Every structure is written in structure tokens, then in C-alpha cells.
Amino acid sequence: KNQVEQSPQSLIILEGKNCTLQCNYTVSPFSNLRWYKQDTGRGPVSLTIMTFSENTKSNGRYTATLDADTKQSSLHITASQLSDSASYICVVSDRGSTLGRLYFGRGTQLTVWP
Amino acid sequence: EADIYQTPRYLVIGTGKKITLECSQTMGHDKMYWYQQDPGMELHLIHYSYGVNSTEKGDLSSESTVSRIRTEHFPLTLESARPSHTSQYLCASSDGRGAKNIQYFGAGTRLSVL
Numbered sequence A: 001k002n003q004v005e006q007s008p009q010s011l012i013i014l015e016g017k018n019c020t021l022q023c024n025y026t027v028s029p030f031s032n033l034r035w036y037k038q039d040t041g042r043g044p045v046s047l048t049i050m051t052f053s054e055n056t057k058s059n060g061r062y063t064a065t066l067d068a069d070t071k072q073s074s075l076h077i078t079a080s081q082l083s084d085s086a087s088y089i090c091v092v093s094d095r096g097s098t099l100g101r102l103y104f105g106r107g108t109q110l111t112v113w114p
Numbered sequence B: 001e002a003d004i005y006q007t008p009r010y011l012v013i014g015t016g017k018k019i020t021l022e023c024s025q026t027m028g029h030d031k032m033y034w035y036q037q038d039p040g041m042e043l044h045l046i047h048y049s050y051g052v053n054s055t056e057k058g059d060l061s062s063e064s065t066v067s068r069i070r071t072e073h074f075p076l077t078l079e080s081a082r083p084s085h086t087s088q089y090l091c092a093s094s095d096g097r098g099a100k101n102i103q104y105f106g107a108g109t110r111l112s113v114l
Helices: none
Strands: A004-007 A009-016 A019-025 A028-038 A047-050 A056-059 A062-068 A072-077 A086-094 A103-104 A110-114 B004-007 B010-013 B019-027 B031-037 B044-049 B077-078 B089-095 B109-113
Touching: A004 A086, A009 A019, A019 A028, A019 A086, A019 A110, A028 A062, A028 A072, A047 A056, A047 A062, A047 A072, A062 B031, A072 A086, B004 B089, B010 B019, B019 B031, B019 B109
Parallel strands: A009 A110, B010 B109
Antiparallel strands: A004 A019, A019 A072, A028 A047, A028 A086, A056 A062, A062 A072, A086 A103, A086 A110, B004 B019, B019 B077, B031 B044, B031 B089, B089 B109
């Protein structure tokens, strides 16, 4: 069964600190992995997307890594800001269909305190 | 900034009412999607469309229906709303090209059925 598991479920950090969110997946055949940021009451916004051959991708203070062999990804947030408070969702796409079906994790709820 | 719009943002209605959730995109994308998301849970695909006059059911069974008469418009209809339909509904679109097939999400409609 294609699944995406994220940890931790929730995380509280102080402003200015770094943090790392984890994602494990069993989706096969793998096409790409993306991290989305979802603010409360809003739709998800894409942060990074990585294909099989990409090990790391950065977007400002966000750096995502991918290990396709172990089927793991992480999202590292550097020098956190209050505006980073959101749910971070790991999404994996398969290449077994023309739709490019997406499999969503439940997200890690990050709260940044001043 | 994604050009995909959902209305209304919030809707509270009584049981048995017919409702239509609107979704429009101005990016000329062929593929459009509807997802359902409960608090703290992953997104579930309920409907998708490859283009005009194309609609398919997603992974999660839903009593809602959709139509795609125009490229930019993908409304979702509930003929008789029930409390079990209370959820957040997210619309997305993509151009479907390439391996990455990035989906852009609207802000969502939060539906409460009393």
C-alpha cells in the first residue's frame, strides 16, 4: 500500500532556532517528492520538489533532502521565524499513471514561539 | 502566487440543502482536482479532471459531483448536504507537463453542515 508517514506530528520551537522534519514513504514507482507549507485555513503552497536523481533542494531557509534508497526525506528549516508556524506536508507522486497520483502525509504542525 | 480561486471561503448550511462550491483558475491548466481534508488529517482526492468534459472519481468515495464545461471552471456540487460532509474542500490545478506536475491549490472552502 502506498503510504507517506511524517514525524513528528507536532513541534514547538523558539524563534531563531533550527528544526528538521522527517518523511518516510512506501510509494512505488516513485516519481517525485515535494514539501508543501499549509498555513491555517489556507491551501498548501509548494516549497520544494525533488525527483529521483536530486538529493537536496533549497528554497531560502528551507532545505529538503531525499534518500531514494531508504525512501526518506527531511525538511530542514534554518533560523525559524514566527511566520514559519504552519503545517508542513510531505507529498509523494507516483509515475504509475498518467495522472501522477499524489500521496499526502498528515503533516507536521510547527509552532514557532517568540 | 497561484491564480486559483475558491468561493465561498466559509459556508454554514442546514441538512438537506443543495450547495455548489466554486473553483476557478486563470492559468489555463488542463488538470483540476478536488480534495477533502479533515483537521489534522491528510488530503484525500475525491474528484479530478483531465480537461473539458472529463471527470473522474478519486480515491475517497464522495457523494458530491463535479462538472468541467470550461477549462477554467471546476465546480463541486452536493445535492443534499449532511453533517458528515462537514470538512475543508481544496481545489487544485496543474498543467500536467513533465515529471513534476506541480499542483497549485486554492485557499479552500470550509463547509459546516448543521
